[in-house]
Amino acid sequence: MNEPHSDPVDPLASTAAQAAASSPTEPVAAAVPQSSDRQILEKLVFSNLQEARAARRWNIGLRLAWLLFAVAAFWLVRNDNAPANNPTSAHTATVEIKGEIASGADASAENIVLAMRSALEDSGSKALVLVINSPGGSPVQAGIINDEIHRLKTVYNKPIYAVVEESCASAAYYIAAATDKIYVDKASIVGSIGVLMDGFGFTGLMDKMGVERRLMTAGENKGFLDPFSPQTEAQRKHAQSMLNQIHAQFIEAVKKGRGERLKETPEMFSGLFWSGQQAVELGLADGMGSLDMVAREVVKAEDITDYTRRENVAERLAKRFGAAMGASVWQAMRASVTLR
DSSP: OOOOOOOOOOHHHHHHHHHHHHOTTSOGGGGSOOHHHHHHHHHHHHHHHHHHHHHHHHHHHHHHHHHHHHHHHHHHHHHHSSOSSOTTSOEEEEEEEESOBOTTSTTOHHHHHHHHHHHHHSTTEEEEEEEEEEOOBOHHHHHHHHHHHHHHHHHHOOOEEEEEEEEEETHHHHHHTTSSEEEEOTTOEEEOOOOOOOOOOOHHHHHHHTOOOOOOOSSTTTTTTOTTSOOOHHHHHHHHHHHHHHHHHHHHHHHHHHGGGOOOOTTTTTTOEEEHHHHHHHTSSOEEOOHHHIIIIIIOOOOEEEOOOOOOHHHHHHHHHHHHHHHHHHHHHHHHHHHO
């Protein structure tokens, strides 16, 4: 005698049977989820899982990239800024002043002053040599460096020299004048002790072309340097007075630094420049000499260590990496917003 048993029940079949019993006229397939609906649901679930996994992988990869970059940057900064020679041994310290002297440039007051302090703080440095090749720049930046040179000579009791390569003009000479001695090549360009403010004026051309300049200011002199507006005589005199004052500051700094060595002439402070040989004759420089000669014969420490602050590999990578990562994140955000 067979035991009573029940067969496994298919939920979908049961649902279909119930639907058929309650409504015989309705087709069974209407109560059963279609296979296409199941496929769509499965695809949506799978797509969401993929997006979640991709987001996790992106976050992990981004964190690892930043960690590796931070470690590499730290290592590069430590090694790239390390002096080439043993800092405890006797050496001649150098700092380069090259290119335009301006805020944000390589030859800014911030970079030069920090480099000079590092060089003089080193117990092994016997003297500091400023290696100059610059056409000039900001009188403000040059004035800051000039003042700091005078201060550092007193604080560290070490000589500071200047060695001129191709040019030492205008703001560059403003700096050199504060050093103990200036050495040049016979063909170097030295001097240009003057101040300038340049610009253009297009008012006549605008009148001929029938162009009207519409400039609104609060303050009658606010736009007096605007190249498309006429300049009054009072404004011109004000600008000239300011330039004369800065020029006087420049002359005073040169006289303070050079002292009785200067052989003043009417043209000395006119903005003219001279060859290295003429500069020595006029007392604007002390003699002929290169960096190696000064280190060997003047400082008497032939080993040379460069303390110039430069944008190192890590800083360059940081800028490029930061820009690239910012672009990647922005693109990912845009893509995310678009998909949603």
